[in-house]
Amino acid sequence: MSRLTKYAALARREVQETWTGSVITPALIMAVVVLVTVLALSAVPQGGISIGDEGPDINSFAELLDRVGQEAEGDEDKLMSTFLLGVSLPLALATYFIVFFTLLGSLYEDRRDRSFLFWKSMPVSDTEEVLARFLGGALLPFVTVNLVTLAGLLVLLVCATVVGLAQGANVGLLWQIGPYLQLWLLSFPLFVLMMLWMLPLTGWVLFASSVAPRAPFAFAVLPPVLAMAIEGVVFNSGRVAEWLGRRIVPMAGDDGIDDVDGFGEFYDSLSAMMLGDWLDLPTMPEFYVSILVGAAFIALAIWRRRYTS
Amino acid sequence: MTRQATASSEPVAPAEAAAADATRPIVRARGLAKQYGDFTALDHVDFDVAPGRILGVIGANGAGKTTLLNAILGLIPHEGELTVFGRDPARERAALMRDVCFIADVATLPKWMTAAQVFDYVEGVHPGFDRTVALDFLSRTSVPLSKKIKKLSKGMTTQLHLSIVMAIDARLLVLDEPTLGLDILFRKQFYRSLLEEYFDDSRTIIVTTHQVEEIEHILTDVMFIRDGRIVLEAETEALETRFAQVSVDACHADALRDLGPLYESGSLGRKTFVFDGADRAALQRFAPPQRMSLADIFVATMQDAPKGDSQ
Numbered sequence: 257m258s259r260l261t262k263y264a265a266l267a268r269r270e271v272q273e274t275w276t277g278s279v280i281t282p283a284l285i286m287a288v289v290v291l292v293t294v295l296a297l298s299a300v301p302q303g304g305i306s307i308g309d310e311g312p313d314i315n316s317f318a319e320l321l322d323r324v325g326q327e328a329e330g331d332e333d334k335l336m337s338t339f340l341l342g343v344s345l346p347l348a349l350a351t352y353f354i355v356f357f358t359l360l361g362s363l364y365e366d367r368r369d370r371s372f373l374f375w376k377s378m379p380v381s382d383t384e385e386v387l388a389r390f391l392g393g394a395l396l397p398f399v400t401v402n403l404v405t406l407a408g409l410l411v412l413l414v415c416a417t418v419v420g421l422a423q424g425a426n427v428g429l430l431w432q433i434g435p436y437l438q439l440w441l442l443s444f445p446l447f448v449l450m451m452l453w454m455l456p457l458t459g460w461v462l463f464a465s466s467v468a469p470r471a472p473f474a475f476a477v478l479p480p481v482l483a484m485a486i487e488g489v490v491f492n493s494g495r496v497a498e499w500l501g502r503r504i505v506p507m508a509g510d511d512g513i514d515d516v517d518g519f520g521e522f523y524d525s526l527s528a529m530m531l532g533d534w535l536d537l538p539t540m541p542e543f544y545v546s547i548l549v550g551a552a553f554i555a556l557a558i559w560r561r562r563y564t565s
Numbered sequence: 566m567t568r569q570a571t572a573s574s575e576p577v578a579p580a581e582a583a584a585a586d587a588t589r590p591i592v593r594a595r596g597l598a599k600q601y602g603d604f605t606a607l608d609h610v611d612f613d614v615a616p617g618r619i620l621g622v623i624g625a626n627g628a629g630k631t632t633l634l635n636a637i638l639g640l641i642p643h644e645g646e647l648t649v650f651g652r653d654p655a656r657e658r659a660a661l662m663r664d665v666c667f668i669a670d671v672a673t674l675p676k677w678m679t680a681a682q683v684f685d686y687v688e689g690v691h692p693g694f695d696r697t698v699a700l701d702f703l704s705r706t707s708v709p710l711s712k713k714i715k716k717l718s719k720g721m722t723t724q725l726h727l728s729i730v731m732a733i734d735a736r737l738l739v740l741d742e743p744t745l746g747l748d749i750l751f752r753k754q755f756y757r758s759l760l761e762e763y764f765d766d767s768r769t770i771i772v773t774t775h776q777v778e779e780i781e782h783i784l785t786d787v788m789f790i791r792d793g794r795i796v797l798e799a800e801t802e803a804l805e806t807r808f809a810q811v812s813v814d815a816c817h818a819d820a821l822r823d824l825g826p827l828y829e830s831g832s833l834g835r836k837t838f839v840f841d842g843a844d845r846a847a848l849q850r851f852a853p854p855q856r857m858s859l860a861d862i863f864v865a866t867m868q869d870a871p872k873g874d875s876q
Contacts, residue, residue: 261689262689262690265688272677273675369676370671370673371675373640374675374726376638376640376658376662377638377662377666378690378691379660379661379662381658382659384659563642564640
């Protein structure tokens with residue numbers, strides 16, 4: 257039996273075990289987002305909206321498409337990509353919660369129901385087991401959420417196309433999504449960078465999952481919260497909070513989106529900010545410190561797992 | 566080069582090697598100890614388990630049975646020397662699990678999985694698993710393949726676990742109270758399946774249970790544990806000749822006490838004495854010595870052994 261077969265079995269188990277968190281929950285969130293967006297677009301004829309200070313009110317989805325197309329002339333693809341990024345934002349934010357709770361339960365739940373004894377009765381080392389749990393919690397949700405997001409957006413575009421065609425609109429604008437697809441494809445390697453950058457947080461949650469006798473949420477959250485509170489009271493500073501916050505959003509804070517003119521520039525700034533922040537990470541020493549800190553927590557989780565009985 | 570080294574480098578005939586393997590202990594413990602704070606779970610015990618045996622590890626709650634099994638399975642660190650198939654279980658658990666199966670005292674199969682998913686997983690990670698054997702065993706039960714384990718009864722879950730164990734070509738099976746919480750029918754069926762479909766001369770079973778009388782007939786060896794120490798280690802066949810029980814009127818009590826009984830109890834004006842290794846002819850002068858069940862021997866041994874006393 258090859259190692260590949262073993263790792264495939266571990267991966268399949270992770271997908272099965274985290275199915276609700278990694279697939280069902282994102283699918284439900286995306287379904288709600290798509291539904292609300294479709295309803296909002298359908299509501300245009302009833303409410304009537306206006307864009308900018310000039311021009312007539314818009315009373316149909318077809319008029320909306322025409323007007324938006326005029327406003328974004330030459331940058332239609334970036335306009336659509338910005339729109340799709342906006343629609344996918346709720347699910348992107350939810351991913352952090354999905355990762356947190358999946359990791360939190362990964363080593364705790366099987367200790368609680370004693371099924372860890374079954375896993376330990378198999379010829380799988382504790383290192384392999386814990387790493388499988390880690391990747392199942394820290395990487396898998398990003399991948400599944402990305403797939404669910406694309407599927408949801410395609411459903412949304414199909415719905416919008418049907419509505420637009422029914423109203424005689426030019427629906428070609430809706431499918432100018434090249435920049436978004438580029439960003440979507442790039443996000444997969446970015447996930448690896450994100451995972452490494454966030455390793456101190458995800459490693460800590462995994463460690464909490466491996467040691468918490470009960471209430472793993474409190475075990476994972478209270479120590480950093482206490483550290484932040486003590487630092488605030490004693491030193492009147494917030495470096496711990498800043499450091500932790502940067503693990504989630506690595507932006508320096510001084511390269512935001514300012515003084516942009518039109519959708520094209522807005523999208524360019526937005527994508528440069530998103531990609532730039534993540535792609536710059538390997539050039540920073542802090543990146544490698546993060547990996548070391550996170551790896552230490554994972555090593556502790558493996559050690560704890562080894563002697564759980 | 567020493568003579569010993571020269572000797573060991575000589576080719577060994579396959580038949581001799583096989584014979585040596587057949588007699589070499591698969592579990593070897595010397596000074597095995599485990600401490601939990603102030604509590605001594607295992608107190609420097611020595612024992613061997615030979616291949617092709619069914620060893621019953623018997624003791625009261627907290628005697629150290631599960632700690633012993635956990636050490637064998639590599640689930641806990643320990644002091645002293647312990648090898649299973651020549652490996653250190655604490656360091657080489659994963660490799661060891663190719664040759665060792667175990668069923669714990671609680672239903673450990675992951676409740677979110679279906680039986681089919683469990684088979685998929687085991688098939689993927691265990692080189693010794695034969696899915697057709699597992700499916701064949703399961704087809705003779707009412708366990709559905711597509712139902713989640715949390716929806717199965719405890720009996721069905723145990724049958725499913727047993728089907729996995731049956732289908733794994735392991736040389737050592739460790740059972741820690743495997744039938745706890747099951748009704749008598751399931752318990753009987755469990756041990757019958759083990760004996761008829763699993764056990765052979767190349768396989769070894771180590772089992773702990775409180776239902777001693779139910780497994781007495783299948784055991785080849787027993788080990789009684791008390792306070793982390795082994796108080797009795799013997800082949801079950803030898804127990805019959807070694808232990809004897811005599812019931813006499815109270816007037817003969819003093820004479821029997823002079824023969825050094827292991828245990829004494831009284832009821833309705835009669836006294837019952839248990840002897841370990843006594844002269845049967847001497848006992849016969851008072852009353853016919855009676856054969857003792859394993860449970861009776863266990864009770865007598867446990868009552869007799871003062872705390873901290875060893876074998």
